[in-house]
Amino acid sequence: MAEVHDGAAGSEVEKHETAAPAPATAVVRADRIPNPGFPPERLRVTDLDPKKEKQAERTVSGLFLLSIVGSIIAVVAYIVLPIEEGNPGSVRLNNLFLGVGITLGLLGIGIGAVHWSKALMHGHELVEQRHPTRGSDESRTRAVEIFRESNKESGFTRRSLVRNTLIGALVATPIPAVALFRDLAPEEDPIALLKQTMWEEGTRLALDPSGVPIRASDVTIGSVFHVIPEGLAELESHRLEEKAKAAVLLMRLPPDELNIREGRETWSYDGIVAYSKICTHVGCPVALYEQQTHHLLCPCHQSQFDVANHCEVIFGPAARPLPQLPITVDDEGYLVARRDFEEPVGPSFWEREL
Amino acid sequence: MALSSTASSRRAGRRSPLVTTALLVAGLLATGGVYALVATSASADTRAASAQLVDEGGKLFAANCATCHGLAAQGTAAGPSLIGVGALAVDFQVGTGRMPLAASGPQADVKPVQFTQEQIDAMAAWVAELAPGPAIPADRYLAGDGDAANGAQLFRTNCAMCHNVAGAGGALTEGKWAPGLSNIDPVHVYAAMVTGPQNMPVFSDLNLSPEDKNDIITYLRYLDENPSVGGFDLGSLGPVSEGLFIWIFGLGALVAVTIWLTAKSN
Numbered sequence: 054m055a056e057v058h059d060g061a062a063g064s065e066v067e068k069h070e071t072a073a074p075a076p077a078t079a080v081v082r083a084d085r086i087p088n089p090g091f092p093p094e095r096l097r098v099t100d101l102d103p104k105k106e107k108q109a110e111r112t113v114s115g116l117f118l119l120s121i122v123g124s125i126i127a128v129v130a131y132i133v134l135p136i137e138e139g140n141p142g143s144v145r146l147n148n149l150f151l152g153v154g155i156t157l158g159l160l161g162i163g164i165g166a167v168h169w170s171k172a173l174m175h176g177h178e179l180v181e182q183r184h185p186t187r188g189s190d191e192s193r194t195r196a197v198e199i200f201r202e203s204n205k206e207s208g209f210t211r212r213s214l215v216r217n218t219l220i221g222a223l224v225a226t227p228i229p230a231v232a233l234f235r236d237l238a239p240e241e242d243p244i245a246l247l248k249q250t251m252w253e254e255g256t257r258l259a260l261d262p263s264g265v266p267i268r269a270s271d272v273t274i275g276s277v278f279h280v281i282p283e284g285l286a287e288l289e290s291h292r293l294e295e296k297a298k299a300a301v302l303l304m305r306l307p308p309d310e311l312n313i314r315e316g317r318e319t320w321s322y323d324g325i326v327a328y329s330k331i332c333t334h335v336g337c338p339v340a341l342y343e344q345q346t347h348h349l350l351c352p353c354h355q356s357q358f359d360v361a362n363h364c365e366v367i368f369g370p371a372a373r374p375l376p377q378l379p380i381t382v383d384d385e386g387y388l389v390a391r392r393d394f395e396e397p398v399g400p401s402f403w404e405r406e407l
Numbered sequence: 408m409a410l411s412s413t414a415s416s417r418r419a420g421r422r423s424p425l426v427t428t429a430l431l432v433a434g435l436l437a438t439g440g441v442y443a444l445v446a447t448s449a450s451a452d453t454r455a456a457s458a459q460l461v462d463e464g465g466k467l468f469a470a471n472c473a474t475c476h477g478l479a480a481q482g483t484a485a486g487p488s489l490i491g492v493g494a495l496a497v498d499f500q501v502g503t504g505r506m507p508l509a510a511s512g513p514q515a516d517v518k519p520v521q522f523t524q525e526q527i528d529a530m531a532a533w534v535a536e537l538a539p540g541p542a543i544p545a546d547r548y549l550a551g552d553g554d555a556a557n558g559a560q561l562f563r564t565n566c567a568m569c570h571n572v573a574g575a576g577g578a579l580t581e582g583k584w585a586p587g588l589s590n591i592d593p594v595h596v597y598a599a600m601v602t603g604p605q606n607m608p609v610f611s612d613l614n615l616s617p618e619d620k621n622d623i624i625t626y627l628r629y630l631d632e633n634p635s636v637g638g639f640d641l642g643s644l645g646p647v648s649e650g651l652f653i654w655i656f657g658l659g660a661l662v663a664v665t666i667w668l669t670a671k672s673n
Contacts, residue, residue: 097672141636146427149638171672260614261564271613275603278614279564304608340568343579343606350580352568357580368580 091178099172109172116165123157130154244404248397250282250298252378257283258303258327258388267303268386272325275344278303280327282390298398300330301378302340303388304360306347314363320379322388327378328364331399332356334371349375372401431634437590438632464533467526471507480537485511492602493540494531499598501527513582514605541601548617549593551628558626561619565610573643574630579606590631593624 099106130150137143188196203209209216239246257266261279264286272278280301288295308324320326328349332339337353347361356369364375376398379391397405469478475486482488486508489496500506501522505515522530535542563572569585571577576587583606588596597620603609615623641648 095671099672142431142634144636145634145638149427167668176672262560268613271611273609273611273613275609276611276614277608338568341579341585342608343583344603344608345606346580348580352577355580 094177097172097176100176106173109168113165113169113173116161116168118161120158120161120165123154123159123161125154127151127154127158244402247298247399247402247405249393250398251285251295252282252299252301252390252393254390254392255383256390257383258301258380258390259283259286261300262286266387269322269325269382269388270386272303272305272388274305274307274324276303276305277340277342277344279330279340297336298331300338301327302330302342302349303327304342304347306361310347310361312362317363317377317379319381320377320391322380322382325380325388326360327380327388327390328358328360328375329378329394329398331375332371333366333373333375334369334400336399339375427634434632434634438628460529460532461536462533463526464529464531467522467530468533471521472530475508480534489534489537491538491540492534494535494543495541495598496602496604497531497534498527498543499595499602499604501530502592503595505604514584517586541598543594544597544601544617544620548621549597549624550621551593551624553618553622553625555622555625555629557619558622558624559629561615562623562626565615566623569607571643571645573635573640574627575643577644588627588630591627593628596620596624596627 099109127150130147130153134143134147134150136147258278258280259266259282261281264281264283266283267278267280280303281296282299285292285295285299303325304327305323305325311321311324311326313321330338330340332351332353334351334354334356337351339349339351339356339358341350341352342348342360343350347359348367349358349360349364351357351369351371354370356371357367358364358371358375359367363377366372366374373396376394376396378394380388381391383389468476468480472480472489475483476489477483477486480489482490500515502520502524504518504520507521508515509518520527531543534540562570562574566574569577569579570588571585574588577585579585585607598604599607600610600615600620600623601612610620635643641652
């Protein structure tokens with residue numbers, strides 16, 4: 054039911070509100086502000102000037118034409134500028150012109166349609182009332198009857214054994230799903246996995262990504278090596294999971310600039326120290342090492358660790374120092390781990406104790 | 408009119424095909440020019456350091472560097488010792504304009520080179536005479552004809568955390584930064600890895616072999632010579648520049664369209 058605005062809309066609303074207030078919800082508002090109705094209609098330039106109307110018409114059809122041109126451009130570009138294998142530049146040109154064509158095709162229709170409705174379609178303002186949602190009394194009575202009849206025919210309330218067993222069956226059906234989904238959890242205890250890495254006594258420190266073991270003599274002062282445990286590169290399964298825990302940064306500092314923490318005298322070798330690369334904040338790889346200041350910066354949230362002072366946090370949101378990997382040298386001069394990290398690497402988790 | 412301004416702001420986000428072609432031509436010319444320069448300077452580097460060259464270098468050093476590094480390059484409170492840094496460190500620091508230092512600060516900035524290549528070679532020869540140190544590498548390690556895929560993998564493991572995966576550079580702590588690596592002379596890339604200038608760590612030949620370094624140079628050259636496949640790369644700076652762009656221009660366009668949709672026609 055649509056009605057052209059002529060001052061009657063206000064009285065229409067009023068009639069609806071006073072006609073049949075629902076029980077206990079009627080509120081009499083004595084100071085109700087009268088419906089002001091619509092402001093007087095303002096004519097657009099296209100209503101007043103036939104020239105402007107013609108111009109708007111041309112603009113709209115021009116936009117639709119532009120859309121057609123865009124669609125054609127997209128097809129032509131797809132054929133004329135194909136993606137050639139091994140030529141990244143061709144991907145770029147192809148995507149660019151395909152995108153420009155399709156954009157013009159869609160935007161032309163959209164902008165044209167909106168401009169058409171705004172400038173040329175009639176500009177009157179309307180009120181459209183909602184349909185009443187309450188059903189007729191007849192259909193309401195019939196609905197109640199249907200419920201009564203079906204209850205009588207099925208005996209849903211009378212045959213209580215049937216009803217109760219049905220409810221029991223409905224409750225029981227989701228139980229197999231619970232049993233099945235429970236088994237989606239990892240077989241191993243996930244907490245134990247978080248607490249240990251691939252490093253163990255005698256594991257050689259190897260270069261990432263080649264897996265070549267590193268000799269202590271290779272590590273010159275000021276060097277930084279990105280390290281994985283030897284054997285990780287050859288792992289058949291869970292290689293990335295293991296790498297995400299075991300990645301280590303190996304640095305050599307001038308021995309007089311390195312402050313060794315009490316109890317960790319045997320953890321480094323001649324100024325060579327190894328620290329977990331996994332940030333203790335949320336686990337980003339911390340590898341922005343500054344050779345002169347011995348600071349390590351995490352690129353995600355700017356936590357800074359001081360390598361010269363057992364990687365204590367000097368800035369940022371990380372709460373704990375990076376875990377140190379105890380290292381030594383084997384008979385052949387290769388760097389090896391003394392044992393696994395003393396504490397879990399990476400960010401905190403609920404069950405973490407250290 | 409709102410309509411035309413919306414349409415033009417949409418188009419401004421895309422680059423015209425002419426610009427792409429022009430950029431491509433400019434990039435190719437620049438790379439060719441740099442390559443020509445490299446080819447000539449590298450051949451100049453290979454000549455033996457004669458006594459006269461060392462003498463010349465000593466004079467240049469005394470006049471330009473000794474204030475901070477000491478007359479015998481032993482180092483002072485203002486500058487480190489240069490004994491054992493090698494010819495390669497001199498070629499990098501002076502050849503990129505980082506030395507002589509314009510002002511003390513968190514990091515030496517790149518500025519126009521202050522010496523000719525002959526003068527730099529002379530100073531490098533003099534410093535190399537003091538004590539053995541890294542020398543200018545053979546041309547075959549600077550050719551940039553290695554395995555770009557291996558170079559990219561090594562770059563991602565060893566370099567990308569500071570220099571950005573596309574070599575666009577990035578910020579470090581307390582005012583320091585890792586410089587961008589586009590269109591850098593291969594000898595300077597090589598020298599930076601070997602000598603570890605300023606806060607950059609050292610990547611010795613035992614960590615990254617000379618072939619590996621050539622692969623990294625090849626990868627950087629690949630980045631210089633190939634356009635970004637995804638279109639306008641906004642400096643390859645990652646989520647900051649891309650986020651700013653989409654928040655300002657993407658959301659801006661959406662707001663403009665919404666205002667236009669609901670505005671009454673005049």
